Amino acid sequence: MTAEPSQMRADARENRARVLAVARELFAERGLEVPMAAIARHAGVGVATLYRRFPTKEALVMEAFTEQFALCQATIEEALADPDPWRGLRTVIEKVCLLQATDRGFTAAFVASFPDMHSEVRDRTWLGFSALVQRAKDSGQLRADFSPHDLTLVLLANGGLAGVPVDVAVAASQRLVAYLLEAFRTGTNELPPPVPLSLDLVLR
Amino acid sequence: MTAEPSQMRADARENRARVLAVARELFAERGLEVPMAAIARHAGVGVATLYRRFPTKEALVMEAFTEQFALCQATIEEALADPDPWRGLRTVIEKVCLLQATDRGFTAAFVASFPDMHSEVRDRTWLGFSALVQRAKDSGQLRADFSPHDLTLVLLANGGLAGVPVDVAVAASQRLVAYLLEAFRTGTNELPPPVPLSLDLVLR
DNA sequence: CGTCAAGTGGAGGGGGTTATCCACTTACGA
């Protein structure tokens, strides 16, 4: 398998790109359980071509979703630059959940890719989000007992909507997020203790 | 296949019961994707015995979960008898979500069994819950823009926790529910419109 | 051009699932 797409033959590079595009599309609308053969067929290539470029299905999934993950990362960085801490936090949650509701494979890909993600990236995202949370708490707009692990909680819960048709999922997700943000904003009632939902634990 | 278990031979009746018990157990801890062969093995019978009693896997799932569904129904009836409308509603949501977090197959079974559930049962549950919601609104403890469809929203969201280990799922579910109840209680912020999450729509 | 490594498609191996078939066993009424 060729490491550098730029050194591949022109037709191969084109095929690779088309496969990736089709994979993203199908994963988004049908979820990760779409067969490799279907991706190949839609891309107008044989399965061998697929496996030459992506040694395993997991590799294809990873590659197909790194774009989305980078987008999440960027969203957090952007939010940290927002002068209003609460708006920053809210925007992150809203954007990520929208992405998740729109893309049926997102949650599964996220969970699947988590273990072998470079811990550097993971930690960077995590630290960024934690900082965002702390800022929002300090500004008094976020309840003090909010935990960064609650982001994972939101992601998992929002992921539960993945099975329904996209348009419905988006509307449902927006309402769910609105409810949750309402609860995050100014808490008066006591909550059960935060759940340390590090995905290491989750995948036990 | 014998319709009346009471008319079956003694050993057959016993086997049937054991299969059902094992199925419930395995569905709860491993989800619905547990193979029929595994259920048969654990129950100490051959697969043929399974298929003699339950013509299809779906039938077995249905039968295995009617107990749980009845329990939900009962919870709603009970809540309607509670003098405190809010406590009734809260208890229903808490109990159902706990059930869902404890039993990994619950959500899938619920969604799968929904289409061919007797509409009588469906309607009865729905009407009961709607009444519960109306009572809570009238008492001023539930935000006016809460929709009965939001129960489905809660169920789907809470179902998103199904993949994690049971103990974690329970803790996470409790925190999620606490957050949501907080938001349901006294809403001041505006929400997006309710999503008509009738499962007919959801399964489209 | 011609050469040939890089690229390709489709058949099929290996493992998984649900469900069926049929020769054998067993409970139980007479």
Add this chain to the structure above:
DNA sequence: TCGTAAGTGGATAACCCCCTCCACTTGACG
């Protein structure tokens, strides 16, 4: 006790899936 219908188990068919193999094709460079 014994006959028989009900009950049973395991092999197996039919269908998915991921992935590999190999004979064939083609882009690109000298």
